[in-house]
Amino acid sequence: EVQLVESGGGLVKPGGSLRLSCAASGFTFSSYSMNWVRQAPGKGLEWVSSISSSSSYIYYADSVKGRFTISRDNAKNSLYLQMNSLRAEDTAVYYCARDRSYLQIQLWLFYFDYWGQGTLVTVSS
């Protein structure tokens, strides 16, 4: 059974930092690209970042580019999100999600087939 378990959320002041972790099990972690997707309270979903299976390709949403860093450790079956210079608008539940990639119109696209339960990040003074 595929399991994704996030941790590391909490309350942080504006300008502060936080590191999220996602522990994966039930599948060959090193074979899949992984993502972070967030959901502000009462709002919709927002894709945050993606990392390929070998960490060769990394992408970020414009809203977090330059402040967040995604990484993974395939030996530990773990995904990470280092969040710096946090802002109030970063307050959200952060989900770890596995993706299924496919080639379409000369682009590698993906959808999210498994999600973790999420971890809440609150940025407030």
Add this chain to the structure above:
Amino acid sequence: QSVLTQPPSVSGAPGQRVTISCTGSSSNIGAGYDVHWYQQLPGTAPKLLIYGNSNRPSGVPDRFSGSKSGTSASLAITGLQAEDEADYYCQSYDSSLSGSMVFGGGTKLTVL
């Protein structure tokens, strides 16, 4: 404001059929990029419902179906059940936003 537009809410009685639209533009759905759908039950994480416009993952009832035409996509739910009450999100790729995966704003389905 989301690049993909969904109605904020839809409703239907048990047993009825409802549809949820996802309207995009020539930089996303209209460009030919696939649409995927997710169901988010209250207080839980999203779950993949439809991928590649019309494909159901294993375990998803055939009451759920997806379609795409032009710059829009639709999710149809037939034989509505109380447990279908949830938020539904569409997702696609948009080439105008530095190349990014985008979600619709979500639709709250209420089973009357």
